[in-house]
């Protein structure tokens with residue numbers, strides 16, 4: 442007999458609808474049902490609302506740890522726990538462009554960390570990007586994808602359910618994209634100057650995602666719609682968005698959210714660094730200093746270097762500052778990223794889904810988080 446637990450809240454969002462005064466029934470780490478409170482009188486009362494756990498496809502660090510600087514399995518545990526405190530229950534641990542040695546160590550440690558609560562898979566952002574669109578990535582480490590790189594990535598994928606590679610069209614061929622996609626790797630276009638037509642050719646080859654839409658790519662011109670135009674106009678592509686109030690202007694966020702062609706949609710990412718859940722004021726990446734001030738992370742020259750937010754901050758931003766309905770904001774941070782990876786049993790609380798959820802307060806904060814039905818942090 443599998444353990445059965447029941448959690449009661451004033452309201453529960455299942456990813457589609459709200460259930461007032463309801464109980465979430467969990468069995469074997471999965472959602473069994475959501476029933477009226479009267480049907481489960483012994484349920485554990487939780488504060489406020491129960492909502493699906495957030496899914497962050499771009500997380501470089503947290504809890505004072507940056508994965509590039511500490512590419513260990515223990516670091517993954519620290520990072521996942523730091524984000525869980527803020528309602529994020531699934532994390533794609535992300536490595537920013539680094540040396541082949543650090544990349545290999547990171548992949549090996551991630552293999553050892555599979556099963557860590559909250560770890561969904563890995564995201565390798567670079568090193569195969571466009572130099573012209575390097576952003577905070579170390580230009581000395583950006584390079585073309587070799588056949589050996591391709592083989593290493595495909596071999597690595599066998600250890601993970603989910604793996605994203607952010608690549609630029611300048612350093613990765615459509616044949617390579619085809620091979621990566623065939624191996625089950627999610628290919629995301631980013632840090633690239635590629636044209637609209639090139640982006641579509643890469644989508645034909647199997648790319649299904651665009652990394653932090655608007656940032657580190659060509660913008661939409663009237664006769665040169667660029668990667669931004671392709672991301673919004675081609676329904677095969679899903680696009681991540683950093684909604685921290687700094688990376689993308691509110692008007693651009695609104696236009697993207699209104700204008701995206703489906704079925705591919707927009708999802709929110711944090712692009713969080715080590716600062717999350719810590720009082721760090723600066724740290725290093727590839728030997729360069731990154732400064733934290735006023736909600737931003739920058740290199741000495743002012744280049745944005747990741748974001749100083751967790752995913753719930755982005756959710757709160759699109760709800761409170763852009764005026765999106767709470768349900769839409771929640772979906773952008775849970776259902777949409779799950780769908781972007783082709784995951785059907787996360788990002789909602791319908792029967793059969795992973796019992797990943799958190800208590801949401803009226804001011805959009807997390808007050809207790811559960812992963813697979815087990816309490817990870819906080820709460821009553």
Ligand SMILES: [Zn+2]
Pocket residue numbers: 566576632653657
């Ligand atoms: Zn980036």
